[in-house]
Amino acid sequence: MKMITREELIGKLKERGFKITPQRLAIVNVLVKRGHLHPGANLILEEARKKTERVSLSTVYATLGELSQQGLIKNLEFDQLENRCEVNLEEHINLVCKLCGKITDYHIPPSLEPKDIAREAGFIVTDARMEYYGYCRNCTTLPKRAHAGRQIQDENA
Amino acid sequence: MKMITREELIGKLKERGFKITPQRLAIVNVLVKRGHLHPGANLILEEARKKTERVSLSTVYATLGELSQQGLIKNLEFDQLENRCEVNLEEHINLVCKLCGKITDYHIPPSLEPKDIAREAGFIVTDARMEYYGYCRNCTTLPKRAHAGRQIQDENA
DNA sequence: TTTTCATTTCGGAATCATTCCAGTTTAGTA
DNA sequence: TACTAAACTGGAATGATTCCGAAATGAAAA
Numbered sequence: 001m002k003m004i005t006r007e008e009l010i011g012k013l014k015e016r017g018f019k020i021t022p023q024r025l026a027i028v029n030v031l032v033k034r035g036h037l038h039p040g041a042n043l044i045l046e047e048a049r050k051k052t053e054r055v056s057l058s059t060v061y062a063t064l065g066e067l068s069q070q071g072l073i074k075n076l077e078f079d080q081l082e083n084r085c086e087v088n089l090e091e092h093i094n095l096v097c098k099l100c101g102k103i104t105d106y107h108i109p110p111s112l113e114p115k116d117i118a119r120e121a122g123f124i125v126t127d128a129r130m131e132y133y134g135y136c137r138n139c140t141t142l143p144k145r146a147h148a149g150r151q152i153q154d155e156n157a
Numbered sequence: 158m159k160m161i162t163r164e165e166l167i168g169k170l171k172e173r174g175f176k177i178t179p180q181r182l183a184i185v186n187v188l189v190k191r192g193h194l195h196p197g198a199n200l201i202l203e204e205a206r207k208k209t210e211r212v213s214l215s216t217v218y219a220t221l222g223e224l225s226q227q228g229l230i231k232n233l234e235f236d237q238l239e240n241r242c243e244v245n246l247e248e249h250i251n252l253v254c255k256l257c258g259k260i261t262d263y264h265i266p267p268s269l270e271p272k273d274i275a276r277e278a279g280f281i282v283t284d285a286r287m288e289y290y291g292y293c294r295n296c297t298t299l300p301k302r303a304h305a306g307r308q309i310q311d312e313n314a
Numbered sequence: 315t316t317t318t319c320a321t322t323t324c325g326g327a328a329t330c331a332t333t334c335c336a337g338t339t340t341a342g343t344a
Numbered sequence: 345t346a347c348t349a350a351a352c353t354g355g356a357a358t359g360a361t362t363c364c365g366a367a368a369t370g371a372a373a374a
Binding site for chain 4: 175176180181212214216219
């Protein structure tokens with residue numbers, strides 16, 4: 001499971017015209033070192049501050065937003081819980097424990113059956129969530145559809 | 158794609174000791190008729206009120222919570238957007254359009270490759286989200302782990 | 315090195331979906 | 345018809361995230 005490195009992240013930021021600030025460095029450090037924790041904004045803030053850096057929560061959010069826009073990390077949203085971010089961009093399934101909430105990355109190759117996952121990862125699957133994001137037929141077929149500001153809509157009755 | 162019926166839903170509620178109130182009926186009606194829209198709390202409120210029912214937003218949330226706890230619907234959470242609920246509980250993938258936001262249910266049987274989905278559903282996949290929820294090894298192995306109130310945690314470094 | 319300025323950061327206020335709560339109403343039973 | 349636990353209401357509270365104007369600063373150019 002290769003993970004993006006500190007240097008790759010910083011390099012990409014620099015190369016795309018972002019300034020390398022102490023705050024961004026601190027945040028990137030946390031992401032690289034604690035990426036497998038799927039940290040949320042507050043944990044990142046805390047950790048970044050431990051490393052004797054001056055950072056604000058606004059900055060953490062801003063930076064996570066930039067990184068995510070740049071496709072360098074991904075955001076996970078949870079019900080009733082602080083969102084988390086995901087540093088590992090390889091295709092995988094997040095195994096979220098309903099008791100302790102631990103999130104484990106499960107890499108897909110071998111098989112896709114819940115039973116197999118249970119067996120291999122010692123995880124009992126009771127519920128699944130799968131979403132593919134992309135572009136629907138309308139939006140790829142219609143000529144230049146003015147998409148009213150990314151409002152979620154749905155097939156009309 | 159069979160969908161749960163009004164009668165099934167009401168039957169299950171009654172049989173589990175829930176009172177059948179006009180508010181619950183109105184909400185169930187919306188879910189049954191507009192389930193494929195993946196409606197959010199506000200849409201449900203609006204629709205329920207159209208049918209000349211007196212309902213409050215609190216009640217909509219409460220009822221959705223109950224239905225979801227009873228396993229009769231599912232909740233979908235979205236970034237920056239009102240959550241939606243899902244009435245179709247058959248295993249499927251939600252295809253969420255990044256432009257118009259339309260959500261389409263894609264039923265899994267045939268295959269699982271993004272390319273195939275693109276071809277069959279006219280949907281171009283750029284991003285995937287998959288999560289399995291359940292119980293991790295610790296929580297099934299350890300003897301009666303006092304799980305500190307369902308706080309999300311994670312593997313420690 | 316200094317100057318310069320667009321970018322970044324800060325922190326406090328604003329937002330907004332969702333939850334909570336205390337008081338009122340009501341479904342369903344006897 | 346009366347009774348009571350369950351349900352409903354609306355307004356306040358919550359809490360993560362976003363917004364915003366002002367202050368600070370990276371890094372390119374002089």
